[in-house]
Amino acid sequence: MEIWVDADACPLVIKEILFKAARRTGVRLSLVANQYLRTPADSNIHFLKVGSGFDVADNEIVKRVTAGDLVVTSDIPLAAEAIEKGAVVISPRGELYTSNNIRSRLSSRDFMETLRSSGVETGGPAALKNSDRMLFANQLDKFLTHNV
Numbered sequence: 001m002e003i004w005v006d007a008d009a010c011p012l013v014i015k016e017i018l019f020k021a022a023r024r025t026g027v028r029l030s031l032v033a034n035q036y037l038r039t040p041a042d043s044n045i046h047f048l049k050v051g052s053g054f055d056v057a058d059n060e061i062v063k064r065v066t067a068g069d070l071v072v073t074s075d076i077p078l079a080a081e082a083i084e085k086g087a088v089v090i091s092p093r094g095e096l097y098t099s100n101n102i103r104s105r106l107s108s109r110d111f112m113e114t115l116r117s118s119g120v121e122t123g124g125p126a127a128l129k130n131s132d133r134m135l136f137a138n139q140l141d142k143f144l145t146h147n148v
Helices: 010-025 056-064 076-084 100-118 128-145
Strands: 002-006 028-033 047-048 070-073 087-088
Touching: 002 010, 002 056, 010 028, 010 047, 028 056, 028 087, 028 128, 070 076, 070 128, 076 087, 076 100, 087 128
Parallel strands: 002 028, 002 070, 028 047, 070 087
Antiparallel strands: none
C-alpha cells in the first residue's frame, strides 16, 4: 500500500500532515510534481519529479497506482481514474471520492469548465480552512487505521 500525492497543487499544511503520518506508520508516501519539492529526509517519503506539461503528474500517478493505494488530489479526472484502478481517493479538503459520487463530481467539473470557456467568471476554490484540515486528517487516519 502506498500513498500517492498530486503534489503540485497540494497545500503545504496537508503535505505536513502526510509527512507525519508516513513517519508514524511507515507507509510509503510518494509526492509527484513537475517542479522540485522539498521533502523530509525519511526512507518512507519519496519525491518523483515528472516533466512539465498538462496532466503529466496525473498520468504518472495513474500509471503507478494500484488497488488499495491512497491518492490525495483535488483533480477530479485523476480521482476518477484512480478509483477505476481500485484506489481510495481523498481531496486535500478531506472529501472522500468514491465510485458513488465521482461521476456527479465529473459532471459538475465539466459544467464549470464549459462556463469558464464561454467567458463566465466562476471564481476559484475557497481558502483552506481549519475544518478542512481536520476533515482531511480524520479521513487519512481512518484510512490508515483500516489499512496498515
